[in-house]
Amino acid sequence: MSDQKKTEEFEPLENYPFIKGETIDLCARNSKREKLYNRWKNDPRVRKYSRNVIPRTLNEQKKRHEEQRSGLSDHVSFEIWHKKDKKPIGQCGLGHIDWISGWANAFMLIGEPEYWNKNIATEATELIAKYAFNELNLNKLHGGVAVDNIGSWSVAEKIGFKFEGIEQHEFYVDGKHLDVKIYRLLKEDWLNSKKVDE
Amino acid sequence: MAEIKETKEESVFPFIEGEKINLNSINLEHIGLYTKLMNSPKGRKYARFNVPQTMEEVKKLFEPTKQEVKDKIFFEIWQKKDKKAVGLIGFNRIQWFSRIGMITCMVEQEFWGKGIGTEAIKLVVDYGFKEMNLHKISARIFSPDKASIRIAEKLGFTHEITLKKEIFVDGVHVDIVNYIIFKADWMKT
Numbered sequence: 001m002s003d004q005k006k007t008e009e010f011e012p013l014e015n016y017p018f019i020k021g022e023t024i025d026l027c028a029r030n031s032k033r034e035k036l037y038n039r040w041k042n043d044p045r046v047r048k049y050s051r052n053v054i055p056r057t058l059n060e061q062k063k064r065h066e067e068q069r070s071g072l073s074d075h076v077s078f079e080i081w082h083k084k085d086k087k088p089i090g091q092c093g094l095g096h097i098d099w100i101s102g103w104a105n106a107f108m109l110i111g112e113p114e115y116w117n118k119n120i121a122t123e124a125t126e127l128i129a130k131y132a133f134n135e136l137n138l139n140k141l142h143g144g145v146a147v148d149n150i151g152s153w154s155v156a157e158k159i160g161f162k163f164e165g166i167e168q169h170e171f172y173v174d175g176k177h178l179d180v181k182i183y184r185l186l187k188e189d190w191l192n193s194k195k196v197d198e
Numbered sequence: 199m200a201e202i203k204e205t206k207e208e209s210v211f212p213f214i215e216g217e218k219i220n221l222n223s224i225n226l227e228h229i230g231l232y233t234k235l236m237n238s239p240k241g242r243k244y245a246r247f248n249v250p251q252t253m254e255e256v257k258k259l260f261e262p263t264k265q266e267v268k269d270k271i272f273f274e275i276w277q278k279k280d281k282k283a284v285g286l287i288g289f290n291r292i293q294w295f296s297r298i299g300m301i302t303c304m305v306e307q308e309f310w311g312k313g314i315g316t317e318a319i320k321l322v323v324d325y326g327f328k329e330m331n332l333h334k335i336s337a338r339i340f341s342p343d344k345a346s347i348r349i350a351e352k353l354g355f356t357h358e359i360t361l362k363k364e365i366f367v368d369g370v371h372v373d374i375v376n377y378i379i380f381k382a383d384w385m386k387t
Contacts, residue, residue, distance in 0.1 A: 051295070053295050139371070164362065165359035184361065186363070
């Protein structure tokens with residue numbers, strides 16, 4: 001991609017971290033960066049295992065996030081900001097939050113493939129878990145990852161997510177029915193693992 | 199031009215015919231029954247209706263939407279002998295690319311234990327595989343709901359996964375058990 005195009009979709013903006021990490025910070029979504037987010041969502045490499053099967057237009061995406069929300073939402077999303085390189089590289093957050101049973105689905109997208117395999121997803125997931133358990137008072141986090149998506153499920157295992165079993169043929173990717181590995185992280189297990197570390 | 203007059207009888211017609219029951223299209227005249235099902239303490243216990251549902255809210259669930267492709271398909275369960283609507287059944291989350299449907303079924307309490315749920319599920323699974331061309335059908339059952347587990351097993355569903363302490367019912371976190379059946383296995387029976 002040309003430099004000019006890159007500048008167009010990524011305006012240098014002042015950044016207000018909401019959660020601070022080491023390599024990355026988690027910030028609020030920024031409506032001025034919808035173009036960038038839209039490129040990530042449509043990138044064949046990025047969307048492969050996230051089941052974005054239908055192209056998402058910029059307008060649709062804007063609309064989705066412009067909707068006036070009143071009260072508590074079942075969705076929280078962050079932008080992942082790379083501190084050293086001073087740029088946004090992905091999104092993560094909690095979806096399908098069930099406030100009664102106390103769980104949520106943890107999601108993660110590193111939109112720039114050159115930042116894959118650099119432990120960024122691991123750090124972001126750790127920050128999300130801490131936020132979910134210590135700020136939102138959730139009890140459990142969910143993760144479902146296609147068996148072929150080794151990068152993502154090894155992140156889950158590194159954080160301490162427990163493998164609960166397989167859902168058969170749950171995804172359809174590249175002409176094949178894929179099994180999905182189901183992971184769960186209970187707050188009490190996560191708290192206990194922190195104690196051991198200390 | 200003669201006005202088309204529909205009697206109540208004529209407005210009830212089967213979409214799928216069974217033995218004891220038929221599956222009809224949703225009938226907005228029966229919103230009272232649907233609302234009753236979703237509010238009844240025993241009925242809603244394993245169906246995740248934790249807040250009261252008003253008639254207006256329930257009606258909204260079944261009113262036509264602008265969605266071009268439905269991700270939900272529901273039927274009314276019609277008991278032939280008593281000529282009465284006794285429940286709801288359908289797929290509440292259809293994933294068209296993976297071809298997976300998830301079953302939801304609610305039957306009025308006084309008709310429990312009469313094989314109505316079993317027949318309704320059998321009809322809807324048949325419809326899912328033979329008309330909708332689904333690949334897999336699943337049922338998420340709360341572990342204390344033994345009656346539903348028995349129906350699933352009787353119809354040839356197999357246990358796929360247990361999600362520990364997944365759902366909050368009556369003051370405790372209980373497990374969810376997933377039961378599934380693939381089209382290839384259903385067609386053999």
